[in-house]
Amino acid sequence: MFADISTPLLIGLILTLAATGLAGGLLAGLLGVGGGIVIVPVLYNVLPFFGIEDDVRMHVAVGTSLATIIPTSISSARSHYKKGAIDMELLKKWGPFIFLGVVGGTIVAGMVNGFVLTLVFAVLALIVAANMAFRPASAHLATKLPKSPIKELIAGLIGWFSAMMGIGGGTFTVPILTLFNYPIRNAVGTAAAIGLIIAVPGTIGFILSGMGGPKLPGGNIGYVNILGFFMIVPMSVIFAPIGAKIAHSINGVLLKKAFAFFLFATSLRMFYSLFL
Template sequence: MDVFLSADFLLLASVLLATGVVAGLIAGLLGVGGGIVIVPVLYHLFSLIGVDESVRMHTAVGTSLATILITGFASARSHYNKGAIDIELLKTWGPAIAIGVIIGVVVGGNIGSTALIAVFAIVALLVAINMAFRPEGAHIADQLPGSPFKQLMGVFIGGFSVLMGIGGGTLSVPILTLFNYPIRKAVATAAAIGLIIAVPGFLGYIYYGLDLPGRPDFSLGYVNLVGFALIIPTSGFFAPIGARIAHTISPRLLRLSFALFLFITSLRMMYDLLT
């Protein structure tokens, strides 16, 4: 009982609750599931409390995917109620994304922490540069390509998203807008894509992390139950608020906000990687 009343634990709880607020808003606003915030925050918190480096990033990713189950559902429901989700795209892209997730889980469960950090930092930086500096309205085609290229993009999105512990919007939104897809519709559909990624993703990280030493207390595989329990209340509450805001601000502001969050996160992770 004393551990739950200590100053360190109360500080940790406060940070995790605040993280949930930001993650929920971003999940609804940008359709990214909140993982782009949760993963680096958890990674640094686990570092501060002395979690073994070999499982630190894996546990941050697994815990993030678990929270996306709740945040993504709340965000997707809000977007669905506004009729913004492209159901037909989900039908054609969903199976390919799921295949990518399975591949990503297997890879993520068998590579080291440094590789996971590198994947997160590099992919996030590339997406941020694209979103920030791509000219307004610039695109390479007027619609998504047909099979099999469309399915290959889905596999890519699913695989790298589950390696990064994110909900899919980080990759699917810029890819969709690259093919002249409306950004608000892309954000809304990305929220639903997050659920396709999170369900098999978090189950896989539980499996690969079972009985491994060095994990933080109260962990089920690579999913830390304390982090999950403290982030969920605020993230689930604020995700619909973010979704409502997404339908009231300009697409340009939405894109720049997306890029800024990714850029800051990427630089922080690269700093840790280099030091």
């Protein structure tokens, strides 16, 4: 697996993945966006160094990201739960529909090629970036969530697209909840718990769909890269509660703007790799 990688390059890749875990964990706790929105694009760019071919590298990036979100979301959700920031009632109502959405999204992701999966991430990352950068905090569609079945449809779509992108759901959950006048801290805390509902079945699905893949080198379990997982997780678990603590003490407007810029650049980079 590492035969063609020099020692300095290998060390550099390991440090890059560790730093990615730090950033992903911090943002997971701080903004509720899910570390996957950072982890997927980094993995997408470094996986070729580990012998992952272009046809499946987005699948491996997504599958590995979902696996890392399991411990990260547990760490982040526990911190938010202690502060009373998780809406357990909403979690119970949305949970089954998010789960069904994840199953559907994982099945589709296993059937489509890497181009489609990358395109989905690039388009949705661009939309999320625009939302974070330009939507005023006071802008709301309504004073509360819509009634059934629209409410359940929203939950299903969050699960569906989160699974296809390899993210924890907060990237969609937080802006959607705040769009319906939901308190931002409760939105962030609830999104952290939703990440676990997305990550567990999503990871299992990507492992199963990638088993026996002819283009996967050693060091992978299905579409989950083991080195990537173990290099990212320790830092993400450590920094998720730190991010959650900071979230309850600072104004995150400037941070959101900076993160929106990062997403915008990431989206453009993926579009470039697809069409140019």
